[in-house]
Amino acid sequence: MKKDKIEIRDVFKAAFLWLKTGFRPTLTKNGDMIFFLFPDTEETEKTLHEFFDNLPVPIRDYITMYQILRAEMYLKKGVMKNHE
Numbered sequence: 001m002k003k004d005k006i007e008i009r010d011v012f013k014a015a016f017l018w019l020k021t022g023f024r025p026t027l028t029k030n031g032d033m034i035f036f037l038f039p040d041t042e043e044t045e046k047t048l049h050e051f052f053d054n055l056p057v058p059i060r061d062y063i064t065m066y067q068i069l070r071a072e073m074y075l076k077k078g079v080m081k082n083h084e
Contacts (some may be wrong), residue, residue: 006040029077
């Protein structure tokens with residue numbers, strides 16, 4: 001049975017996936033870890049291979065997406081701590 005979401009822990013991979021696929025990840029917390037959830041599609045799998053193949057991306061866009069996801073990740077950690 002195929003899962004409907006792929007869990008990514010690495011914010012760098014998540015920013016690359018968001019940039020290349022256009023899928024904005026949802027964030028979830030499991031213990032102290034934050035996961036970026038992406039649809040489990042062939043496009044997502046192909047894009048992960050592109051990440052590991054070190055394909056070029058527009059650097060300014062990549063950095064912006066990385067910064068947004070990193071900020072959301074820290075916000076999620078802080079919000080979760082305040083509600084526990």
